[in-house]
Every structure is written in C-alpha cells, then in structure tokens.
Amino acid sequence: MKIEHELDFDKLSEIINIGTKCATQVLSDVIGKTIQPPVSKVELIRLSDVSISSLKLESEKFSTVTLEFVGKLNIQVMLSFSEETVLYVIQKMMSMETYDIDTVHEFISEGMCELGNLMINACLSAITETLKIPIESTLPCYKIKSANEIVTHIKGMSNKEFILVSHINFSIEGVSLSMTGKIFFLLN
Amino acid sequence: MSKTVLVVDDSKISRMFIRQHISAKHPDWIFSEAVTGEDAIAMIDIEQPDYCTMDINMPGMLGTDAAKEILGKYPHIRLVIFSANVQETYQEQARELGTIFVSKPVTESSISQAIDYFLDI
Numbered sequence: 001m002k003i004e005h006e007l008d009f010d011k012l013s014e015i016i017n018i019g020t021k022c023a024t025q026v027l028s029d030v031i032g033k034t035i036q037p038p039v040s041k042v043e044l045i046r047l048s049d050v051s052i053s054s055l056k057l058e059s060e061k062f063s064t065v066t067l068e069f070v071g072k073l074n075i076q077v078m079l080s081f082s083e084e085t086v087l088y089v090i091q092k093m094m095s096m097e098t099y100d101i102d103t104v105h106e107f108i109s110e111g112m113c114e115l116g117n118l119m120i121n122a123c124l125s126a127i128t129e130t131l132k133i134p135i136e137s138t139l140p141c142y143k144i145k146s147a148n149e150i151v152t153h154i155k156g157m158s159n160k161e162f163i164l165v166s167h168i169n170f171s172i173e174g175v176s177l178s179m180t181g182k183i184f185f186l187l188n
Numbered sequence: 189m190s191k192t193v194l195v196v197d198d199s200k201i202s203r204m205f206i207r208q209h210i211s212a213k214h215p216d217w218i219f220s221e222a223v224t225g226e227d228a229i230a231m232i233d234i235e236q237p238d239y240c241t242m243d244i245n246m247p248g249m250l251g252t253d254a255a256k257e258i259l260g261k262y263p264h265i266r267l268v269i270f271s272a273n274v275q276e277t278y279q280e281q282a283r284e285l286g287t288i289f290v291s292k293p294v295t296e297s298s299i300s301q302a303i304d305y306f307l308d309i
Binding site for chain 1: 198200292295
C-alpha cells in the first residue's frame with residue numbers, strides 16, 4: 001500500500017476511524033458503561049521520527065496487546081493503555097469494584113489479553129470488511145512495556161517508511177478519570 | 189433434566205464469562221471446558237454434551253475445523269461458533285457448517301443468541 005497523496009491518507013484515516021469506533025464499542029460492551037464518542041486522531045509517522053514524544057507516550061508504563069494479521073494485508077497491530085486506564089477497565093470488566101488492588105492485578109494479564117483480542121479484532125474486522133480483504137490473525141500477546149520499549153519495538157518491527165497510530169481519548173459516563181489508548185498499525 | 193455444555197475457548201476469562209452468563213439463566217446446566225479444538229474433539233469422543241460453544245482462534249487447530257469434525261461425527265450436538273473475529277468469511281463458514289456465528293464480547297445479549305439456538309427458540 002503506497003500512501004503518496006493526502007487523499008489516500010484521508011481515506012485510510014476514515015477506514016481506521018471506523019475500526020477504532022468498533023473497538024471502542026467493544027470496550028463499552030465489555031465494561032457495561034457508555035463511552036462518550038471517542039476523539040480519535042490518526043497520524044502517519046515516519047519511522048525515523050518515531051520517539052516517545054512523537055507517539056505521545058505520556059505514561060511510564062503501558063499494558064500492551066499485540067496481534068499479527070496475515071493475508072493480503074500483513075500487519076502487526078498493538079493496542080496500548082496506560083496503567084490507570086487498565087486498572088479501571090479491568091475492575092469494571094471483571095465486576096471487581098469491591099476488590100483490593102492486588103486482587104485486580106492478578107486478573108490484569110488475562111483480562112487485558114482478552115480485551116485486547118476483542119478490541120483489535122473488532123477494529124481489524126471492520127477495516128478488512130471495508131477493504132474486502134479477509135485476513136487471519138495470530139493469538140494475542142500481552143506485555144507491560146515502558147515508553148522506551150514501545151519505541152524500540154516499533155522501530156524493530158516495521159520495515160516500512162511510515163507507521164500509523166490511532167490516538168484515542170475517551171471518557172466514560174460518570175467517571176472523571178481521563179482515559180487514553182493507542183492503536184499502532186505496523187505494516188510489514 | 190439438566191443439560192450439559194462444553195465451552196471451548198483458550199481464554200480463561202471468556203470461559204468464565206460464558207459459564208457465568210449461561211448459569212445465570214440456567215443454573216442447573218452442567219459445564220465442562222476445553223482449551224483447544226483437539227482437546228474438545230477428544231472429550232466429545234468420550235462423552236457428548238448437549239451444547240457446545242466454540243472459539244475460532246486457539247492454539248492448534250481452528251475452532252471452525254474442530255466444529256466441522258465434531259458436527260460430522262455428532263450432528264445432534266447444538267454448537268455455536270463464538271468469536272471476536274467477526275470477518276464475513278468466518279460467519280460464512282459457520283453457516284456452511286449449519287450452525288450460527290455469535291460475535292464476542294461475551295455479554296448477556298450474545299449469550300441469549302447462543303441459548304436461543306441451543307433451545308431452538
């Protein structure tokens with residue numbers, strides 16, 4: 001896929017936004033809360049410019065889930081949430097509001113793996129249905145990564161000149177916590 | 189008479205949610221679990237459940253391939269494909285197997301679809 005013109009990027013952004021919307025709907029279904037329409041912004045970042053600041057990685061640690069998709073579109077997709085977002089989401093997902101934080105931590109790995117799998121598949125399914133290109137996916141891989149590790153991972157994975165990032169800012173009805181997530185699309 | 193359900197899914201959370209949601213509606217139903225399609229086939233060869241939920245993406249064989257083998261041998265089992273991968277190609281495969289595709293996440297609504305199919309409502 002060559003992204004040579006602004007129009008191409010606009011079309012791609014639109015398709016990715018459809019995917020992001022589906023992923024956010026899944027999150028809403030899982031936690032049983034209404035999510036205000038997310039503000040998402042798709043950015044095309046030159047691989048040589050990938051850094052903590054260009055990726056807007058504003059926390060020290062992130063929970064990440066990665067899936068690879070193969071077929072006519074070979075792509076690795078990584079979802080990342082900040083720790084605060086993950087704690088809230090897993091508590092809601094597991095209906096564990098009354099549990100202590102250590103108990104919630106026990107479920108983060110399993111919970112995030114499943115949530116990431118659901119959200120990334122919803123996002124990619126929407127994209128591939130729009131593009132009419134069926135693809136197959138690997139199993140989800142969950143890891144806690146520092147901002148530096150995310151940058152290193154992206155630089156090591158993508159062999160294309162650019163990567164695509166969808167920055168998602170969302171708020172949940174009745175919750176003051178500001179939540180952010182990112183979906184990285186690494187074409188290879 | 190209580191019914192038996194085999195839940196096939198590599199995600200512990202998914203298996204737990206499926207059991208919880210079905211149990212909430214049918215507390216007398218009895219559950220067993222398998223983590224792969226291969227394990228499910230082996231278990232069903234020993235004892236056939238009334239109903240089965242089958243994930244697609246699992247370690248080893250695809251859930252759709254396991255479902256094909258299970259339904260080929262035991263067509264009386266009511267089986268639903270339960271997956272996060274909602275691409276049309278997988279939904280089509282479910283239809284070809286004569287079963288239904290239910291999209292994840294596991295929610296009250298998605299479980300209701302599965303139960304309605306199990307009970308032929």
